[in-house]
Amino acid sequence: MISPEQFRFFSELVKQHSGIALGKGKEYLIESRLNELAKVLGLKDLDALYRKAKAAMTPKLKEQIIEAMTTNETYFFRDQHPFDALQKSVIPELMKQNQGKKQLRFWSAACSTGQEPYSIALLIAEHFPALLSWKTEILATDISKKAVEKGRAGRFTQVEVNRGLPITLLIKYFKQQGAFWIIDEKLKKMIRFKQMNLLSPFVGVGTFDVIMCRYVLIYFDQQTKKAILDKLVKQLNPGGYLFLGATETPIGLPPFMKRTSFGRATCWKKEG
Numbered sequence: 001m002i003s004p005e006q007f008r009f010f011s012e013l014v015k016q017h018s019g020i021a022l023g024k025g026k027e028y029l030i031e032s033r034l035n036e037l038a039k040v041l042g043l044k045d046l047d048a049l050y051r052k053a054k055a056a057m058t059p060k061l062k063e064q065i066i067e068a069m070t071t072n073e074t075y076f077f078r079d080q081h082p083f084d085a086l087q088k089s090v091i092p093e094l095m096k097q098n099q100g101k102k103q104l105r106f107w108s109a110a111c112s113t114g115q116e117p118y119s120i121a122l123l124i125a126e127h128f129p130a131l132l133s134w135k136t137e138i139l140a141t142d143i144s145k146k147a148v149e150k151g152r153a154g155r156f157t158q159v160e161v162n163r164g165l166p167i168t169l170l171i172k173y174f175k176q177q178g179a180f181w182i183i184d185e186k187l188k189k190m191i192r193f194k195q196m197n198l199l200s201p202f203v204g205v206g207t208f209d210v211i212m213c214r215y216v217l218i219y220f221d222q223q224t225k226k227a228i229l230d231k232l233v234k235q236l237n238p239g240g241y242l243f244l245g246a247t248e249t250p251i252g253l254p255p256f257m258k259r260t261s262f263g264r265a266t267c268w269k270k271e272g
């Protein structure tokens, strides 16, 4: 059983470095995830991990603890509606708007193992081939190094490709290699994977026409959520769109961020 002191220690560490708020009731989650990590590190249990972390915390151990506490659930074309909105309305509108500079930039902020940015790349390859000759860029970032590395490899298991990916796209854009499916090199090249913490300043990432920040703000407290939303809005180009998870409501977005619906998808457009 995790002690109150161990719970306080680990939840504060995780909150401070990732924003993930593990309040009362999350004892079981910490216990199960960190017991697992302890085993991987060759330690007896969570208690041994706690003693090690208290006595000699290293940046590597901190990263491993935080990584263990992230939830990386994701799948291709998650929720479908945002991708329908991109295909039918958002990308055609942005292509008209950006016709002059022939540049379109997407950011999958909290991309997990890559299914979200690859869904954008697949949609572009399938429906907007003209964008392949534009400066089309997809930045994909996540705090989890492991998740980012997996995304960068573009290598998915059968179970992963069975989740959300239409078979036609699997056949057209993936090659089977043993037990894995490897995504087409052309699509891989559209995406830049980078380990990045949403709590850190967004330096050197540039600005974007579409930002997807889905199913990550739910793990933060209101203050952290608002601070991250403020920073994301600054990275959006005028006329650009912000997508959150279907169940997520933004707090304190400025009035120039106009709530917009396309079919069953809701997003926020930066006016101006």
Ligand SMILES: C[S@@+](CC[C@H](N)C(=O)[O-])C[C@H]1O[C@@H](n2cnc3c(N)ncnc32)[C@H](O)[C@@H]1O
Binding pocket: 017, 018, 019, 020, 070, 071, 072, 073, 074, 075, 078, 109, 110, 111, 112, 113, 116, 141, 142, 143, 144, 147, 196, 197, 198, 199, 213, 214, 215, 216, 219
């Ligand atoms: C549930 S996944 C969502 C993935 C994808 N956006 C989707 O909707 O399918 C949440 C991701 O947020 C990442 N995450 C958690 N805290 C983060 C932080 N402070 N900075 C960046 N990523 C973070 C986790 O590592 C995890 O991969």
